[in-house]
Amino acid sequence: MKKEILVMLTASALTVTAVACSKDEGVEINNDIAHKSSGQSAETTSSQSESSYSLEQNEIGENMSADEKEANELFQFYADHNQFGKYVKSVEKREKTILVTLGNSYEEMKKSQPFNIQYNEVTFPELYGSYVKNDDYSNLNAYLIVRTAYTLANYDDIDRVIVNVPKNSKGKFYVADVKREDINLVLGFDVNTLKRGDKETDLGEEFITKFANEYSYKQSDFYADANTRYINKFIKQSSQPIKVDKDAVAIINTYYLPIEDRPTMTKLFRNATEDILYADYITDNFNVTSNGIELELDNKIIEEKGEEETQKALVYISGRLLAEFPELQNVTILAGTEKLKVNRPDLTKLIGKDISTLVDIDQGEIANWNDWATDFVGTYVDGNKLSTYIKAFQK
Structure with a gap:
């Protein structure tokens, strides 16, 4: 049950979180555009407090634009990961680009994923120290590879996906920057053909068999190894995070969890x-x-x-x-x-x-x-x- 998006308790003490993958304050949506909320959740012994919170959150969800709903959906997708999901800090849609930013602290997680009760200040793990030990980036690379490719395969209105991972011990950001036209060249076919079917679960059979199984992890030392080619083309260390000078149509700084998914x-x-x-x-x-x-x-x-x-x-x-x-x-x-x-x-x-x-x-x-x-x-x-x-x- 720890791996489900759990929901819970209070702003003053037991703020709950749950991640369908791997959320104190209310939902803050689209900071520089519209719909903001700083309402706090508080499930105490009062049923009135719980119902008023639910109403407030429901109104926010209903007021989301199509772009905000899409960005919120992608927030959930990137957060749906045992290791790296907890670090998702924000998802922005800027014209045809999705920009995902990861954090690296408990405080950042509680703001962006206030329904996540899997950690406290003591148990929250440092990203690189916990999951990139001895400079082994293989798991982080697999996360970036699968998430960026899946986004382009399943969202026709998106032509570019950027993920900024916080600074490592060398003071470098770890970034992925994948454009649709470039991934099509790397794959040798249209990434859209990997789209998940309407009745399929998880990532979809085509995506898993034709992409994830081959690209997620290194298979050999051969220069044409699929994993190596993807990393060399799209993933690098950088002195600065990648920024996008496009109009923001949706910014999700706090994941919105629908009422029906909040136990x-x-x-x-x-x-x-x-x-x-x-x-x-x-x-x-x-x-x-x-x-x-x-x-x-x-x-x-x-x-x-x-x-x-x-x-x-x-x-x-x-x-x-x-x-x-x-x-x-x-x-x-x-x-x-x-x-x-x-x-x-x-x-x-x-x-x-x-x-x-x-x-x-x-x-x-x-x-x-x-x-x-x-x-x-x-x-x-x-x-x-x-x-x-x-x-x-x-x-």
């Missing part, structure tokens, strides 16, 4: 707990507050499992939720007379790291919880530090 915090909570250990004991008596979640376990857990196992359940569930939602600050959990109030800063002091760093969400469609199971569950639930955790957060 409530109730749904997020249920999705996160429906198949975990002790799920059968979680009651419907839970509450989303301005800075956390309060929940109760059915008293039958004490009768059926005993006191020690009940304590393990409290530790397991609180640690699971704080690991699942990096922006969540507090989890209060009750079972009979046993109550824990776990806050992220104190938990970080206890275990020596932010618990969300134990979950790897960037390497595949399914999050890897192995480190969390070993380092947290193995130590504080099943290990010898159960009583330490209980004493630290018992109320």
